[in-house]
Amino acid sequence: MTEDNHDENKLIVQRREKLTAIRAQRVAFPNGFVKEHSSAVLTQQYESKTKEELEELAIGATLAGRIIRMRGPFIVIQDGNAQMQIYINNKSFTGEQAEQIKSFDLGDIIGVHGELFKTGKGELTLRAASFELLTKSLRPLPDKHKGLTDTEMRYRQRYVDLIVNEQSRNIFQTRSRIMRFIRQYFESLDFMEVETPMMQVIPGGATARPFITHHNALDQDMYLRVAPELFLKRLVVGGFDRVFELNRNFRNEGLSTRHNPEFTMLEFYQAYARYQDLMDLTEDLFRKIAIEVGGSSKLSYQGSEYDFAQPFARLSVTDLIKQHCAVEDDSAFASTESVAALANSLDVHFDDAWPKGKILMEIFDQKVEDKLDQPTFITEYPIEVSPLARRNEENPEITDRFELIIGGRELANGFSELNDPEDQAERFKEQVAQKDSGDSEAMHFDHDYVTALEYGMPPTAGEGIGIDRLVMLFTDSASIKDVLLFPHMRLQQDQD
RNA sequence: GGGGCGUUAGCUCAGUCGGUAGAGCAGUUGGCUUUUAACCAAUUGGUCGUGCGUUCGAGUCGCACACGCCCCA
Numbered sequence: 001m002t003e004d005n006h007d008e009n010k011l012i013v014q015r016r017e018k019l020t021a022i023r024a025q026r027v028a029f030p031n032g033f034v035k036e037h038s039s040a041v042l043t044q045q046y047e048s049k050t051k052e053e054l055e056e057l058a059i060g061a062t063l064a065g066r067i068i069r070m071r072g073p074f075i076v077i078q079d080g081n082a083q084m085q086i087y088i089n090n091k092s093f094t095g096e097q098a099e100q101i102k103s104f105d106l107g108d109i110i111g112v113h114g115e116l117f118k119t120g121k122g123e124l125t126l127r128a129a130s131f132e133l134l135t136k137s138l139r140p141l142p143d144k145h146k147g148l149t150d151t152e153m154r155y156r157q158r159y160v161d162l163i164v165n166e167q168s169r170n171i172f173q174t175r176s177r178i179m180r181f182i183r184q185y186f187e188s189l190d191f192m193e194v195e196t197p198m199m200q201v202i203p204g205g206a207t208a209r210p211f212i213t214h215h216n217a218l219d220q221d222m223y224l225r226v227a228p229e230l231f232l233k234r235l236v237v238g239g240f241d242r243v244f245e246l247n248r249n250f251r252n253e254g255l256s257t258r259h260n261p262e263f264t265m266l267e268f269y270q271a272y273a274r275y276q277d278l279m280d281l282t283e284d285l286f287r288k289i290a291i292e293v294g295g296s297s298k299l300s301y302q303g304s305e306y307d308f309a310q311p312f313a314r315l316s317v318t319d320l321i322k323q324h325c326a327v328e329d330d331s332a333f334a335s336t337e338s339v340a341a342l343a344n345s346l347d348v349h350f351d352d353a354w355p356k357g358k359i360l361m362e363i364f365d366q367k368v369e370d371k372l373d374q375p376t377f378i379t380e381y382p383i384e385v386s387p388l389a390r391r392n393e394e395n396p397e398i399t400d401r402f403e404l405i406i407g408g409r410e411l412a413n414g415f416s417e418l419n420d421p422e423d424q425a426e427r428f429k430e431q432v433a434q435k436d437s438g439d440s441e442a443m444h445f446d447h448d449y450v451t452a453l454e455y456g457m458p459p460t461a462g463e464g465i466g467i468d469r470l471v472m473l474f475t476d477s478a479s480i481k482d483v484l485l486f487p488h489m490r491l492q493q494d495q496d
Numbered sequence: 497g498g499g500g501c502g503u504u505a506g507c508u509c510a511g512u513c514g515g516u517a518g519a520g521c522a523g524u525u526g527g528c529u530u531u532u533a534a535c536c537a538a539u540u541g542g543u544c545g546u547g548c549g550u551u552c553g554a555g556u557c558g559c560a561c562a563c564g565c566c567c568c569a
Contacts, residue, residue: 010541011506011523071534089529106522119530143507143521145533150507152564164507257566349569479565492563 015138018103022136025096033111033134036062040082042116043124051118061126064111064134066163067104069144074125077110081169086112087119088128100133106144107137107163155487168482171475174293175483178471181292182246182266185285191242191268196231198224198248204449205229205388207431207441209252211261224250227464229388230449232269233417236460237452244268246467257479258409258469261488269462275400275416278463279377282404282412283312286375293474301407301473304373312404316380317364324368333360353437357382357397370408377402381415387427387443389415411470414463421453 022028042061046054063084065077073089090101104110114129142148147164154161154168161168183193201220203210205227215222228245235243249265270277287308290297297309315323318333325346332342336356343350343359348366350359360382372378381401383391389399401415418424428445435442471483481487 009506014523069532071531073529074531074534076532085532087530091529117530119532121530121532123530123532125530140506140522143509145521146508148507150503150564152503153507155564490563 011140012138015105015136015140018105019136019138021103022133029135030132033064033132034062035064035111038082039063039065039077039079039084042084042126043082046116047124049118051122054117054124057116059116060113061116062111062113063126065109066137067106067108067110068141068164070104070106075104077112078163081166081173085119085123085125086114086128087117087125088112088131097131101131104133105137105140107139107141108133109135109137151481152489155481155489156492158485171471171477171483172485174475175471178289178293178474179246179467181289182285182467185288186242186244186268189242189281191244191270192240194232194235194240194243194245195247196228196235196245198250200225202444202446202448204443204446205231206249206251207385207387207443209440211250211252226251227265228267229462229464230446232267233457233460233462234449234452236269236271236417237455237457241271241458242269255488257481260468260480260484263480264467266465266467267462269417269460271458271460273461274459275379275402275414275461278414278461279312279314279402279404282377282414282463282465283308283375289470289474299474299476301476302478304407306375306406308375312375312377314377314379314402317360317378317382318380320368320372320376320378321360321363324371325363339363355382355384357384361385369405369410372405373407375404375406377404384430386415387431388418388424390418391420391423406473409469409473410466411473412463412465414461417457417460417462419453419457419459421450424453425450 019028042059042063046057046059049057063077063079063086065079065084067075068078068083069076073087073091075086075088076083077086088101090098093101111132111134112126112128113131114127117125117127119125142160142164148154148157148161154165158168162172186193199213199215199222201222203223203226205225206229208226210223210226213222213224214220227249228247232243232245244266245268246266247264248262250262251259252261253259255261287297290299290308293299298305298307300306318330321327321333321342322330325342327342332338336359339356339359340350343363346363346367348359348363350362354362364378379402380392380395380398381389381403383389383397383399386399386401389401392398392400399415399418402413403410404412418427428443428450431443432445435444468480468483471477472480475483477483
């Protein structure tokens with residue numbers, strides 16, 4: 001088998017023959033057709049006119065789009081997210097033009113000029129006075145009623161999915177609208193959008209395994225960033241008091257319905273703010289996105305109902321463990337031994353070398369997180385799992401940090417930033433110790449970042465919001481792949 | 497990593513007890529030509545994911561592998 005015909009079938013052969021015939025007569029893929037109107041606008045302007053009014057107005061229009069239906073002399077073209085019916089009777093044309101109409105296939109892209117009218121059944125229709133085949137489609141479209149439902153094909157050939165599945169187009173249009181709204185929202189609050197390195201010599205800002213690459217000219221290994229955090233805070237040191245970045249992160253981890261190796265993150269930092277301010281901001285942002293996307297503060301996700309007009313619950317890690325694990329009082333959290341005993345009693349597995357806070361979070365992750373349906377801010381994260389967060393002034397074991405959980409999924413993570421350079425240096429040392437003892441997700445020591453803090457970072461709060469999961473929430477999508485245009489898939493092996 | 501389910505025509509899917517492959521849509525030919533999942537008549541289309549095995553005989557049973565989906569870790 002050759003590359004050219006590896007999946008050719010009779011339907012494609014027939015279309016290729018049509019294309020060959022077209023090539024013999026004229027330019028097969030003509031350029032320069034001027035599409036003067038759009039189906040969406042014409043429909044909006046003239047849908048309400050009567051048959052008689054349209055006849056009197058004699059509206060001329062020039063449209064272009066992909067043929068998605070053929071019903072005798074009627075064909076329907078898809079033009080953006082709208083459609084327009086064209087009346088194009090081959091009996092009204094002669095010779096080569098009549099033959100061209102007969103040879104149209106579903107999927108072909110045509111340009112049409114004519115006058116608008118209403119059919120006997122009242123549908124706004126363009127009567128073709130002239131037409132031009134702009135692009136011959138060589139591959140048959142999926143079933144016109146059922147569309148393309150095979151999930152694997154929808155992800156691998158997203159272009160086909162987008163042609164035939166309106167629902168899929170809607171998701172990505174909503175995603176775009178959310179991205180635009182977030183930018184406007186932060187700009188309205190005087191945040192500045194910035195771009196920081198995606199290729200980093202020291203990967204920092206999150207506990208996660210990075211992708212490694214190599215820069216030839218510098219002969220130096222580099223990492224794709226797992227987070228932009230440390231660079232954004234350097235900018236706060238530099239005097240940009242409100243910054244945000246909305247772009248891709250990369251983590252060398254497994255794929256799931258909630259994980260893709262590259263994913264989009266919003267991170268923002270606000271000087272002279274505390275983590276409580278960011279919780280307020282987050283509630284406001286989610287409420288406004290809900291209204292922007294769905295026109296209401298209420299939304300339904302995978303069978304659960306949320307109302308973002310209501311304040312989100314704010315509960316500490318230990319509060320929630322007490323609630324969900326039938327723990328009576330705080331003595332269970334007093335020492336490493338007592339927390340380990342609690343983990344054992346709940347059948348939560350942990351490594352004996354882990355510090356108390358890490359065992360505590362393992363309990364939380366396994367026994368609490370996915371049970372939290374309604375929006376909840378989790379607060380009072382242990383210091384051992386929060387190496388970049390500010391230590392709480394009253395309780396040195398916890399940080400001024402929160403995560404937002406909705407529908408059992410982590411949507412956001414924020415905290416008052418650690419701006420004490422000496423404390424930060426100690427935290428990096430602990431991370432390096434964990435890395436040396438085999439934790440591939442632990443952080444590197446970033447000396448330059450400590451240097452930046454030594455110049456002085458104002459009291460600051462920062463947050464990251466997972467945009468893919470946020471889009472899942474607002475589009476009622478069960479899998480992250482449904483909100484990624486081109487999700488990562490395993491390479492299909494050649495079966496030759 | 498473990499378990500479950502799936503993979504049959506271009507698409508969406510049937511396929512009974514293991515007996516030699518079916519439908520709708522799309523396509524082709526003709527008719528109709530203001531239709532609405534257009535209609536009428538005729539008709540084409542298959543390495544049943546890949547490989548091995550059991551069997552006189554495998555889409556169907558077994559094993560392995562590939563890819564996907566779901567659940568668990």
